[in-house]
Structure formats: C-alpha cells, structure tokens
Amino acid sequence: MKIKDVLKKSFDDLLDLELNKYNIAVLAVAALVLSSIFTPIFGIPAGLLGGAYYLKNYKS
Structure with missing residues (x-):
C-alpha cells in the first residue's frame, strides 16, 4: 500500500x-x-490522521 x-x-x-x-x-x-x-506544522495533522486511523482499526 502506498503512503498516498x-x-x-x-x-x-x-x-x-x-x-x-x-x-x-x-x-x-x-x-x-x-x-x-x-514540529506543530507536521505533528498536528499527523496526529489527527494517525488518531483517526487508530480509531477506525480499533473498531474493526
């Protein structure tokens, strides 16, 4: 799976x-x-996307 x-x-x-x-x-x-x-410029969006990915896979 690609990063994109x-x-x-x-x-x-x-x-x-x-x-x-x-x-x-x-x-x-x-x-x-x-x-x-x-840095906050990279960390906040990465945290939101990573948290959403975790929550979605946690429910499955």
Missing part, C-alpha cells in the same frame, strides 16, 4: 468518525504527542 493511499484512507476515516468523548480524547492525545515530537 494510507493518507487518503486516514483522511476519509477522520471525516467518518462520530464525535464522542473517547474519540475526541484519542485525537487530542495523538495530536499533542506528535506535535511535541515533531
């Missing part, structure tokens, strides 16, 4: 997420952790 396909799938997963406390908490933690490791 993974990013597109993660973005689609982010758009399809239902908003509840658990999902918001996971996305916030992922964004904070990755933005503290990387």
Whole structure:
C-alpha cells in the first residue's frame, strides 16, 4: 500500500468518525504527542490522521 493511499484512507476515516468523548480524547492525545515530537506544522495533522486511523482499526 502506498503512503498516498494510507493518507487518503486516514483522511476519509477522520471525516467518518462520530464525535464522542473517547474519540475526541484519542485525537487530542495523538495530536499533542506528535506535535511535541515533531514540529506543530507536521505533528498536528499527523496526529489527527494517525488518531483517526487508530480509531477506525480499533473498531474493526
């Protein structure tokens, strides 16, 4: 699977997420952790996409 396909799938997963406390908490933690490791310009979008990917695969 190409990186472009993974990013597109993660973005689609982010758009399809239902908003509840658990999902918001996971996305916030992922964004904070990755933005503290990387620059905030890269870390925040990566955290949101990574968190959405985790939540979508966690439910499956």
